[in-house]
Amino acid sequence: MAGNTFGKMFRVTTWGESHGKALGAVIDGCPPGLSLSEEDIQKDLDRRRPGRSPASTKRKESDRVQILSGVFEGKTTGTPISLIIYNEDARSGDYSTLADTYRPGHADRTYEQKYGLRDWRGGGRSSARETVARVAAGAVARKFLSTFGINVVAYTLELAGVKCNRIDETVIDNNPFYCPDEEAAQLMAVKIDEIRRRGDSCGGIVQVVARGCPPGLGEPVFDKLDARIAYALMSIGAVKGVEIGSGFRCARMLGSEHNDPITPEGYASNNAGGILGGISSGMDIVARVAVKPIPSIRIAQQTITRDGRPTTITVKGRHDVSAIPRIVPVCEAMMLLVLADFMLHPTMVAKYGFRHT
Numbered sequence: 001m002a003g004n005t006f007g008k009m010f011r012v013t014t015w016g017e018s019h020g021k022a023l024g025a026v027i028d029g030c031p032p033g034l035s036l037s038e039e040d041i042q043k044d045l046d047r048r049r050p051g052r053s054p055a056s057t058k059r060k061e062s063d064r065v066q067i068l069s070g071v072f073e074g075k076t077t078g079t080p081i082s083l084i085i086y087n088e089d090a091r092s093g094d095y096s097t098l099a100d101t102y103r104p105g106h107a108d109r110t111y112e113q114k115y116g117l118r119d120w121r122g123g124g125r126s127s128a129r130e131t132v133a134r135v136a137a138g139a140v141a142r143k144f145l146s147t148f149g150i151n152v153v154a155y156t157l158e159l160a161g162v163k164c165n166r167i168d169e170t171v172i173d174n175n176p177f178y179c180p181d182e183e184a185a186q187l188m189a190v191k192i193d194e195i196r197r198r199g200d201s202c203g204g205i206v207q208v209v210a211r212g213c214p215p216g217l218g219e220p221v222f223d224k225l226d227a228r229i230a231y232a233l234m235s236i237g238a239v240k241g242v243e244i245g246s247g248f249r250c251a252r253m254l255g256s257e258h259n260d261p262i263t264p265e266g267y268a269s270n271n272a273g274g275i276l277g278g279i280s281s282g283m284d285i286v287a288r289v290a291v292k293p294i295p296s297i298r299i300a301q302q303t304i305t306r307d308g309r310p311t312t313i314t315v316k317g318r319h320d321v322s323a324i325p326r327i328v329p330v331c332e333a334m335m336l337l338v339l340a341d342f343m344l345h346p347t348m349v350a351k352y353g354f355r356h357t
Helices: 038-048 092-098 108-115 128-146 169-174 182-198 225-234 247-252 327-343 346-352
Strands: 011-016 022-028 065-069 081-086 151-159 204-211 239-244 285-291 301-304 310-313
Touching: 011 128, 022 128, 038 065, 038 128, 038 327, 081 128, 128 151, 128 327, 151 169, 151 182, 151 327, 169 182, 204 327, 225 239, 225 285, 225 327, 239 247, 285 327, 327 346
Parallel strands: none
Antiparallel strands: 011 022, 022 081, 065 081, 151 204, 204 285, 239 285, 301 310
């Protein structure tokens, strides 16, 4: 299956299925001499791990990462870094009734139409479980970017129709939804409980912010930074929309409102989201993603069997009520991978070189 590799200079290939023995990533292009341990990676994996919020599946996975190669005496060697995370709590029997029935909203039918077969055990490669490998790789990118003072944070702006009224990043890790508004987080918990009881699911909006990025990241015309960010974020299974800066709101603005005034100190506003002409401006890079509701729900839905017979389906098993908040570290990871890839572009290496810690 093609399409499992991301990046050009900082190149990541992920592998594994939801109910296979393990999942993992191979990172090629990480510079030598970077301090890296399993603990560095585990911190990000723990934020994605199931069971940490009321919106999460009851599947129990420790998601412990092992570094198999590319690190010697605590330093990267410049050779491929191989990471593995073993599955521990897959219950394939919960999905046996789905072997001959397509789930609405899932990739069951399209996978089978393309490949002639599919792994019905939790969705196989199309499962959100696949993102554990992205987060592991993103943690390595985070460590590399931190040597340049680049930091990426993501948080929940909206969930189940509840919107944030304030942004206080100091409280993001104080609630199970990674929400920067504590009052909104409490309302989100109430809504999630209501939706769970009905056997339904919900979506929301996540914002990703990158700070400390130098000017010059991005290549015109077909390799613009914002184009690569959108591509990266849209590759996450539950994401159905991406916007940069003011995004779709700019369609309702005047040029005099949208243009970011330039002063001797820099830009006076950031409607551009830190990117102009596909190249980073030095301002914060800001992106938002629209996250669809989880398609696996207990409410009966119309579908067909593999031989085309109409039927209804009620999806059992252990599923998230929403991809939020577990998708939040995944969004961070994809932004980190894009930025690491561009920081290793020859023009940026000539300017900044490699920094080791």
